[in-house]
Amino acid sequence: MQTVKVEIPQAESRYYPIFIGNNLLETAGSLIKDYIKANKLLVVSNKTVSGLFGEKLKNSLEKEGFNTEFLLLEDGEQYKNVDSLQKIWTKAIELKLERKDAMVALGGGVIGDVTGFGAATYLRGTDFIQIPTTLLAQVDSSVGGKVAINHPLGKNLTGNFYQPKAVIADISTLSSLPVRELRVGLAEVLKYGFIEKSCGLQKRLDTSFIEFLKGNKDLITSLEPSITGQMVKYCCELKASVVNQDEKEAGLRAILNFGHTIGHAIEKCYGYKGINHGEAVAIGMRGAFFLAKGKQLISEKYFNSCIELLDKYEMGYKTDKNISPDELYKAMQVDKKIRAGKIRFILPVNISEVGVFSDITEQEVINSLETLY
Ligand SMILES: NC(=O)c1ccc[n+]([C@@H]2O[C@H](COP(=O)([O-])OP(=O)(O)OC[C@H]3O[C@@H](n4cnc5c(N)ncnc54)[C@H](O)[C@@H]3O)[C@@H](O)[C@H]2O)c1
Numbered sequence: 313m314q315t316v317k318v319e320i321p322q323a324e325s326r327y328y329p330i331f332i333g334n335n336l337l338e339t340a341g342s343l344i345k346d347y348i349k350a351n352k353l354l355v356v357s358n359k360t361v362s363g364l365f366g367e368k369l370k371n372s373l374e375k376e377g378f379n380t381e382f383l384l385l386e387d388g389e390q391y392k393n394v395d396s397l398q399k400i401w402t403k404a405i406e407l408k409l410e411r412k413d414a415m416v417a418l419g420g421g422v423i424g425d426v427t428g429f430g431a432a433t434y435l436r437g438t439d440f441i442q443i444p445t446t447l448l449a450q451v452d453s454s455v456g457g458k459v460a461i462n463h464p465l466g467k468n469l470t471g472n473f474y475q476p477k478a479v480i481a482d483i484s485t486l487s488s489l490p491v492r493e494l495r496v497g498l499a500e501v502l503k504y505g506f507i508e509k510s511c512g513l514q515k516r517l518d519t520s521f522i523e524f525l526k527g528n529k530d531l532i533t534s535l536e537p538s539i540t541g542q543m544v545k546y547c548c549e550l551k552a553s554v555v556n557q558d559e560k561e562a563g564l565r566a567i568l569n570f571g572h573t574i575g576h577a578i579e580k581c582y583g584y585k586g587i588n589h590g591e592a593v594a595i596g597m598r599g600a601f602f603l604a605k606g607k608q609l610i611s612e613k614y615f616n617s618c619i620e621l622l623d624k625y626e627m628g629y630k631t632d633k634n635i636s637p638d639e640l641y642k643a644m645q646v647d648k649k650i651r652a653g654k655i656r657f658i659l660p661v662n663i664s665e666v667g668v669f670s671d672i673t674e675q676e677v678i679n680s681l682e683t684l685y
Contacts, residue, residue: 314545318455318552320475320559329478330455330552332545334537336482337368340443341376347478348439350414352379354404356427357418358387361445364488369418369443381407385423389584392422392462400430404438414439414477420446420493421453425471428459432474442479446489447497448590450481451504451547456555456565467576467584473560481548483540496590498532498625499571501525503597504547506618507567508664513553517546520664522621529624567666570658571597574681577643581635594627595684603672603680604659614663630685637681641674 313333319326331343353373357366362384373380383403385396400415409415415438417427424442431440444454460471486494504511505522517524524543525532531539551568558564575596579587598619605615622628631640644655654670655677661667 314541316545316548316552318475318548319556320457321556328476330481330548331479332450332481332483332541332548334482334484334541336480337365337443337485338372340369340480341373341378343480344441344478345376345378348414348441349412350378350439352381352407352409352413353416353441354400354407354409354413355380355382355416355418356385356400356430357382357423358385358391360387361419361423365418365445365485369416373416385426387422389422389462392426392460394461396426397430397433397461400427401434404430404434409434409438411435411438414441416441416443417454418443418445419449420444421449424449424453425458425460425468428457428474428476429461429471432459432472437474440474440476442476444479444481445485447486447494447544448500449497450483450486450544451497452500452551454479454481455548455551457559481544483535483537483544486535486540492588494533494535495625495627496588499590499594499597499627501532501543501547502621502625502627503568503570503593504550505621506597506660506664507570507658507666508550509662510564510567510665510667511550511553512557512564513550521546521550522617522664526621526624533625566656566668567658570660570666571600573644573655573657574599574640574684577640578631578635580643580646581639582632586632587629591627591629594622595629595631598622598627599680599684600657600659602683603657603676604661606676606679607659607672609659609661609667614660618660631681633685637678640681641677644677 316330317327415431417424442454444450457473457475459474460468463469508521571593575593578592604610657669658666
């Protein structure tokens with residue numbers, strides 16, 4: 313097992329651990345007991361995930377004396393809503409959960425986000441443990457403390473920053489993930505390769521993360537435990553480094569949105585159906601590379617090697633021809649990340665380095681979007 317310590321400036325407890333390893337669910341109770349004072353635990357999950365791992369988790373928590381109850385929400389992004397939040401509050405009230413007790417999120421990013429928001433708001437904050445079971449949740453959503461639900465007018469519009477007391481990333485849970493869901497996480501993993509040097513991590517790998525990803529593609533896509541563990545750990549370290557410098561997204565944290573400006577616009581134009589987040593982000597990263605090449609921010613050689621990496625991981629997705637570049641551009645203008653009416657792009661500026669740009673012209677954006685069909 314490996315541990316990443318996430319340092320949180322200004323928090324009462326200065327850090328929380330992310331435990332990463334194989335078959336950690338079996339020892340989940342003993343892993344978390346030093347980090348919480350709870351007697352009762354409310355585990356929030358869905359039928360899919362709970363059917364796979366619920367019993368194992370329950371046994372391990374009860375072995376350590378935790379009084380453990382489950383709440384199963386419906387499975388899907390559309391249930392990351394106020395009704396699910398209400399169900400969490402109601403169950404917590406019925407169980408007479410006290411502030412020192414804890415909520416545990418067992419599932420992907422949807423369960424993590426809504427449970428985290430439930431924990432942040434129930435009794436003005438009860439302890440919270442994340443047990444992410446998708447690759448995206450292990451490398452991204454469970455790290456950094458953003459919790460949220462969707463609103464009919466937009467995704468993640470209501471939420472908070474609320475850090476967990478501990479995170480358990482059990483690599484073995486990933487083997488039941490559908491391939492398409494695995495790719496969602498891999499798109500975010502590749503993103504870390506493209507932003508690695510900008511994350512400000514002191515101790516990096518011996519090789520660049522892009523080289524690591526190039527060299528270990530087969531082991532990564534077959535989820536070989538040792539390499540997958542190393543990869544998840546390094547992604548968590550990179551994200552933790554960014555979050556540590558900018559917990560509330562005042563500046564640096566924006567780099568984590570590399571590929572997301574175009575990606576979010578694509579998801580929105582598809583009506584969040586028929587394309588998933590990872591596929592949209594993969595197209596978005598490609599668009600960002602074209603934009604940077606057009607502005608001569610990066611060399612032809614680096615451009616080609618990044619496109620090759622995306623292709624190697626079978627991320628050669630295309631945009632639906634029925635959605636025009638103009639429509640995509642309009643969708644970008646209502647993204648919640650725009651500042652003072654300007655669309656902000658995170659663009660590559662060097663090998664594994666990105667910068668934030670607010671001065672990209674409409675024509676430059678349209679030109680890059682046209683390459684994505
Ligand atoms: N908080 C953040 O910082 C942050 C960052 C990125 C994304 N997100 C959010 O994360 C959400 C997406 O998360 P996701 O991609 O994990 O999707 P998800 O939670 O919907 O999970 C995807 C699917 O996989 C299933 N599943 C989960 N674990 C499984 C397993 N081990 N085996 C088989 N099936 C499994 C789920 O039931 C679901 O059907 C979005 O709502 C997004 O907004 C949040």
